[in-house]
Amino acid sequence: MTIDESHQALNDTVIANGYCVGCGACAVPEESPFKIVMDDYGQYQSSLKDPNVFASTHIDYEKLCPFGSGAKNEAEIxxxxxxxxxxxxxxxxxxxxxxxxxxxxxxxxxxxxxxxxxxxxxxxxxxxxxxxxxxxxxxxxxxxxxxxxxxxxxxxxxxxxxxxxxxxxxxxxxxxxxxxxxxxxxxxxxxxxxxxxxxxxxxxxxxxxxxxxxxxxxxxxxxxxxxSAHYAESLAWQMGIPPKELEGIDFRIKDPSQPANRYSTYAKGRCGEKVLPTNQLFGADWGAGAFxxxxxxxxxxxxxxxxxxxxxxxxxxxxxxxxxxxxxxxxxxxxxxxxxxxxxxxxxxxxxxxxxxxxxxxxxxxLRHRKVAIGYRIHCAQTEGSWVPPKRTDPAKTLSPRYEMKRQRLRTELRALSHEAFLKAKTAGELSDYLEVMKPVYSQYSRQGRSFVRRVLSYGKRKVKEVVKFR
The missing domain is CATH 3.40.640 (Aspartate Aminotransferase; domain 2)
Incomplete structure (x- = not known):
């Protein structure tokens, strides 16, 4: 592949398979064939300006993208x-x-x-x-x-x-x-x-x-x-501020009466301002990975x-x-x-x-999710026949404990489902359309977490503090 073909290769791998993180690096070079657009799911994504465009030949676009096949990995950099x-x-x-x-x-x-x-x-x-x-x-x-x-x-x-x-x-x-x-x-x-x-x-x-x-x-x-932008909209909507009326948001309001990890969310809409403890809002569990x-x-x-x-x-x-x-x-x-x-x-x-x-x-x-469990997610994607960006971690057919594999599959499902369900809810103007689809899957995910805690406590293999941190 020549450098002047690298933009098409990037488009056919990273972008076509949904691995663009919307950083915008590929749109920075002069005469870049790429532009950054906000998609229907509230995510910035790269897109070719014209499928037939010829890119500047002095830039290797696959080496610009953090998920590109030609890019050096973090350790090498x-x-x-x-x-x-x-x-x-x-x-x-x-x-x-x-x-x-x-x-x-x-x-x-x-x-x-x-x-x-x-x-x-x-x-x-x-x-x-x-x-x-x-x-x-x-x-x-x-x-x-x-x-x-x-x-x-x-x-x-x-x-x-x-x-x-x-x-x-x-x-x-x-x-x-x-x-x-x-x-x-x-x-x-x-x-x-x-x-x-x-x-x-x-x-x-x-x-x-x-x-x-x-x-x-x-x-x-x-x-x-x-x-995605829909994360902010989903929190505010639960606070009574529909997406079209959302004007401002603060994701972390400190509460002097609570520990640092017990913060609140502030949202501002045409009808006024609202503040609620973040843990009272559905989809704010960071481990579940909605949006x-x-x-x-x-x-x-x-x-x-x-x-x-x-x-x-x-x-x-x-x-x-x-x-x-x-x-x-x-x-x-x-x-x-x-x-x-x-x-x-x-x-x-x-x-x-x-x-x-x-x-x-x-x-x-x-670190457990990103540096250990990533091997299992790579394996699952490859098993489905999907292109996967080159990573420092090898594919792994199993995880220990074994029931963590189901948690990983549920996290993947929650991620994908949140984008689809919220878009439909937003189009219909009914928040319940999002919540009713998501809650059954989230309940399964939560039960897996509780099961993990019970097993560890029953066997006495970890301290309670360590268990709580495994989310």
Whole structure:
């Protein structure tokens, strides 16, 4: 295959088989044959502008896509960038520092979903003169209502603008528009993103000298999976705000009376505002994977292994009881590690050194699903005769314990069913059409989880805390 045929190969494999995560990398090159569109399921997807178009011959599109057959995997990319200065862990990737804590200065923690470290790192890079701009996700109308939808990647150059990008946004976004600005506007940039998005940036940099020069730092986010726009609509609809009336959403409202993992959801519609504990809303069980992109079930990167620093929630007993949130932070870049160490010394951060194994424990459920069970999902897809993206994990015919295989099949069913059922419900204007289809399957999934807990407790093989984390 020649480079000028690579766009068609990408279309026939990743895109045609539903593995596009909508990152937008393939639409960034000049004269790209691809465009990014929002599909009927509320997902960004890549599409050929014209099936007969001839792409620019200097770009290999299969090597741009994080799920493309020609792309380097996360380990290969990270080894080239970090191996000389970092240690390595099979679950976390490379690291030169591992921390848990929160921002002690300003309102970073108050405004953030967790410990406030995401916005703080970007602000610190700006204020110390290490970058001129940051590329991050915020409301399209940021400055007026920070929770208004849609959310999108934007370029910020002041500390005030960067503050508008705090909070977790469980909503589809894409990079092509923002990276077009980076290509046209000279300067030094930091960019924040999910693991697959950071990987796509590294792949772009390998073929685009301008992006390689201008993007100085990649800030990664620990990831469970990416949600479609219908996830937000489904939560708000259950709160009495129909999809057509939804104007804004905040997925993580902290409750001082509850642990950090017991947060609420805020939604704003034409008729007013609503707040409800998230665990009272159907479809918010992250492990079940409603409204998940298919690509996310074939990704084995939890700790954004190609990023200079990665930030997540410290889901550990010693931290989760703090309702204001605590971050787990893994650094791979010496500059960012030093920023954190200096700020801790100055009292601007409250940050504990952490053993890398504790960082692994903080994301135990996600790592089990993404780095272990992925082998079984690959096997199932191949058994059906489907094309599967190349992964670091080999196919696995079985999982241990064996009943986890049924849970994986039910998760796959819930993912696919959520997209179909909600679209039909939205078209009909009846939320019950979605709930009535989903609840029986979710009940089966929940029973499998309870069965697992009972079996483990009866045999005494694990502590209760470990059982609860296996979701």
């Amino acid at each position: 990270a080894k080239k960038i970090f191996s000389d200065t970092c240690k390595h862990n099979s679950q976390v990737g490379h690291y030169n520092g591992v921390f848990a804590g929160h921002v002690a200065e300003g309102e970073f923690r108050k405004r953030g979903s967790s410990g406030g470290m995401g916005t703080w790192v970007l602000n610190e890079l700006l204020s110390k003169g290490l970058v001129d701009y940051v590329v991050h996700v915020k409301s399209e109308s940021a400055g007026q209502d920070l929770n208004s939808i849609p959310f999108k990647y934007q370029v910020s150059e002041t500390l005030e603008e960067t503050q508008q990008g705090g909070k977790s946004r469980y909503y589809p976004i894409e990079l092509s528009e923002a990276l077009t600005i980076v290509r046209s506007q000279p300067g030094r940039y930091a960019i924040v993103g999910l693991p697959c998005f950071i990987k796509s940036i590294r792949l772009l940099q390998a073929q685009d000298a301008i992006l390689a020069e201008r993007i100085q730092y990649c800030v990664g986010l620990v990831c469970g999976h990416l949600k 998940k992109y298919k690509a996310c079930d074939f990704c084995d990167d939890v700790f954004a292994e190609t990023a200079d620093v990665v930030l997540g929630d410290a889901w550990l007993p010693e931290y989760v009881k703090d309702s204001y949130g605590t971050n787990v932070v893994v650094t791979r870049n010496q500059d960012i590690q030093q920023l954190i160490v200096n700020a801790r010394t100055d009292g601007r951060l409250e940050m504990d050194d952490m053993d890398v194994d504790k960082a692994v424990q903080s994301q135990d459920a996600g």
